[in-house]
Amino acid sequence: MRWAALFLSLALVMPAVAQPVRVGVSHSPPYRVAEDGRFSGLYLDIFDEIANRLGWQVQYREAPYRRVLRLAEDGQLDVVLGARRTDEREVYLDFVAPAFPADRxxxxxxxxxxxxxxxxxxxxxxxxxxxxxxxxxxxxxxxxxxxxxxxxxxxxxxxxxxxxxxxxxxxxxxxxxxxxxxxxxxxxSPYTVPGDPVYLAVAKGSPLQAQAEAIRATVQAMENDGIYQEILGQYLDQGKP
Structure with missing residues (x-):
């Protein structure tokens, strides 16, 4: 009930996204897969769930990762999936939520x-x-x-x-x-090293910045209702010895 009330309040105050959300995708399996105009992978599965819950239309654009960053900097993309936080990127990206798993x-x-x-x-x-x-x-x-x-x-x-x-x-x-x-x-091996946080980043100046709180609340709701772990589990099961 608490999350339902939160989503209702967010829906009343956040501006609608009038145009498709433009998302850059570089081919980097299993996180991001771009083949023959089809898009999939862990980050996209998570992002699609976020987009569906928030009622967004999504437009994916394939490009090498460095070009994805340049397009976001130039205002030609709204979202970068799986961005790591750096001082340089802070200039043009809003690191809204660590929406993706920190890979050990x-x-x-x-x-x-x-x-x-x-x-x-x-x-x-x-x-x-x-x-x-x-x-x-x-x-x-x-x-x-x-x-x-x-x-x-x-x-x-x-x-x-x-x-x-x-x-x-x-x-x-x-x-x-x-x-x-x-x-x-x-x-x-038993020895492992934690990974760094991996973010859903929004280009500064994008209309999507106004929905940052809704994005964070949606990621939290996905973790609470188990769908986040369900999506992640499909990928963690691959290749287990």
Whole structure:
């Protein structure tokens, strides 16, 4: 009843969105999937639920992630899905709600001797990591680690399967999704690292800024009624060893 009353009060005060909400989508499975004009993925499943509850019409636009950010900065998009907060982006984005899961960093392995119990276990291991990717500061800045940098997680998981690397570090959902897509299995080390908050961001100057409170309330309602965890669970189940 409390949430029903809150939504009613928000509906009475928030301005209607008269035009489609313009959302940028870069192809980054399983978060955002853009193939042949069709859009899906975890972030879109969550966002579609938010949009449906708030009665929005949505228009998705595919572009590489850096271009999505530029389009939002130029006022050509209303929403960026899965944005991480930085001082630079604060200039043109309103980080409305951490609407998407903060993906843990996992260490996948095949052989028990390569199981990672603590950070120091990484020394002496060949660690597969995606190039130009930030995981967490200590790991990113540690020049004593033996890192094998590759452009795609698919290749890293195949290298793990073939024994060319001892461990692969990956965000949880990406790692599980990639294993599932390849039909492979791997074990997950006990040592994990929390991920950073991931936001639903609205371009500053967009009419959608006026609905920031309604967005936050909707995300909270989804968590309270279990639909958020239900959506997330569909992706967490993928690729479990």
């Amino acid at each position: 960093r996992l260490f996948f392995y095949q052989t028990d001797t390569h199981r990672i119990e603590r950070y120091d276990d990484l020394y002496g291991r060949v660690i597969g990591a995606r190039e130009a990717t930030r995981y967490f500061p200590r790991f990113d800045e540690d020049t004593s680690l033996m890192k094998e940098l590759v452009g795609r997680y698919e290749n890293l998981m195949l290298m793990l399967e073939r024994g060319r690397v001892d461990v692969v570090i990956a965000p949880e959902l990406v790692g599980r999704y990639t294993l599932n897509q390849l039909g492979l299995t791997a074990s997950v």
